Amino acid sequence: MAQKEISQAVIRRMPRYYRYLGELLDAGVERISSNDLSNQMQVTASQIRQDLNNFGGFGQQGYGYNVKYLYEEIGKILGLDQVHNIIVIGAGNLGQALTNYVKFERFGFKIIALFDVNPALEGVSVRGIKVHMLDELDDFCANNKVDIAALTMPKAKADITAKHLVSIGIHAIWNFAHVDLDIDNEDVVVENVHLSDSLMQLSYNIEKNKK
Amino acid sequence: MAQKEISQAVIRRMPRYYRYLGELLDAGVERISSNDLSNQMQVTASQIRQDLNNFGGFGQQGYGYNVKYLYEEIGKILGLDQVHNIIVIGAGNLGQALTNYVKFERFGFKIIALFDVNPALEGVSVRGIKVHMLDELDDFCANNKVDIAALTMPKAKADITAKHLVSIGIHAIWNFAHVDLDIDNEDVVVENVHLSDSLMQLSYNIEKNKK
DNA sequence: TAGATTGTTAATCGATTAACAATC
DNA sequence: TAGATTGTTAATCGATTAACAATC
Incomplete structure (x- = not known):
């Protein structure tokens, strides 16, 4: 449990700060003021300072923020200094696309196995990562550190699979299935990626713009 | 331009209402009150009524909402009664995964072509949909109605491609590249799907829960 | 020291919730 | 008609922005 609750609105912005700071770092920029960053990111300087100060004072009056230091600190806040092992169900x-997305590894996210019910996939490997049959799931989780399960399966089976994952000790689910998982366990965190919802939002804005 | 601006917070919730109403419809439920729906969706009844009343009075006092009618009206609000042709760049x-996701078609989203620079993909088809070489893009867009371009390419080329798409008349971009597209054109709508950001948010919540 | 810029408090704005009159 | 439930106004809550004293 966290001591002081930080709103998800703030958390949602942190990866974006991290991204911009990473680019500044690559560009060799040493320090930046909230004002300069605000111009680049199109948010207010006030918001940047408020957001960061939820986690501590990372800046220095009269100087601004040291880019490398702030980048690393935000990385720690986001848990990117830890290795997170992922299984893809x-x-x-989509499951294969995620597995091929090597960039996640740079942030400490490592896909260590895929699972499927389709016997045609038995023995297949994706980028050297093996596809297991779903009945091997429990064994696998018992013998490996699994931090995140990504659900990239049809929605019909997603909820029951999620419940099962929780029952065998998985505490984090990255859900791509188009359902709201019904898990009432405070210790389990769920992050949804609802592509259809995203597309519908886009569609709304298209139609609105036509008017 | 829209007459009265409706906040994106409201828009983000509409696809979720649509989904729940679709399920109720499939289950043969004829009418529902904001209160019953609020229990199922875990939002307040007040919010449901406020949200819907941004678009008009779809309910009836003493009765509630007709499920089929409300489902269809929200569909119209989201533009799902229109066909939206999509090209995948x-x-x-990931591009192939999206193309194989047939479910989008149920909502009027139709992928009509893919584009790539890799000559190895020339002539390949995904679910019967042809992969074109990128140099055919302008021609294709001139001869076909293209409503949305999905960017599923490496981030290095995303911004310049987006600018080019806008210059040849594309007004909606579904961006999967891990950059903020720099497009200052009011008539162009961009919807971002930043998978790394989503994963980092999950990671934050995992680490927070450990404490 | 003077100038710059943070950290933080106070003010504003917007979104959510509560309450209830209107009405089916 | 009586009961139920919406549509909508008013109250509350939270998030964003502005302001400025602290301080490097």
Whole structure:
């Protein structure tokens, strides 16, 4: 449990700060003021300072923020200094796409196995990572540190699979299935990626713009 | 331009209402009150009524909401009664995964072509949809109605590609590249799906829960 | 020291919730 | 008609922005 609760609105912005600071770092920029950053990111300087000060004072009056230091600190806040092992449940197109997305590894996210019910996928490997049959799931989780389960399966099975994952000790679910998982366990965190919802939002804005 | 601006917070919730109403419809439920829906969706009844009344009075006092009617009206609000043709720029794993996701078609989203620079993909088809070489893009857009371009390419090329798409008349971009597209054109709408950001948010919540 | 810029408090703005009159 | 439930106004809550004293 956290001591003082930080709103998810703030958390949602942190990866974006991290991204911009990473680019500044690559560009060799040493320090930056909240004002300069605010111009680049199109948010207010006030918001940047408020957001950061939820986690501590990372800046220095009269100087601004040291880019490298702030980048690293935000990385720690986001847990990117830890290794997070991921299993992907559903080795279809999306599951394989995620597995091929090597960039996640730079942030400490490592996909260590895929699972599927389709016997045709038995023995197949994606980027050297093996697809297991779903009945091996419990064994695998018992013998490996699994931090996150990504659900990239049809929505019909997603909820029951999620419940099962929780029952065998998984505490974090990255859900791509188009359902709200019904898990009432405070210790389990769920992050949804609802692509259809995203597309519908885009569609709304398209139609609105036509008017 | 819209007459009265409706906040994106409201828009973000509409697809979720649509989903729940679709399920109620499939389950044969004829009418529902904001209160019953609020229990199922875990939001306040007040919010449901406020949200819906941004778009008009879809309910009836003493009765509630007709499920089929409300479902269809929200569909119209989201533009799902229109056909939206999509092209996918970047025919890698993610582009192909999106193309294989047939469910989008149920909502009027139709992928009509993929584009890539990789000559190895020339002539390849995904679910019967052809992968074109990127140099055919302008021609294709001139001869076909293209409503949305999905960017599933590496981030290095995303911004310049987006600018080019806008210059040839594309007004909506579904961006999967890990950059903020720099487009200052009011008539162009961008919807971002930043998977790394989503994963980092999950990671934050994992680490927070450990404490 | 003077100038710059943070950290933080106070003011504003917007979104959510509560309450209730209108009405089916 | 009586009961139920919306549509909508008013109250509350939280998030964003502005302001400025602290301080490097």
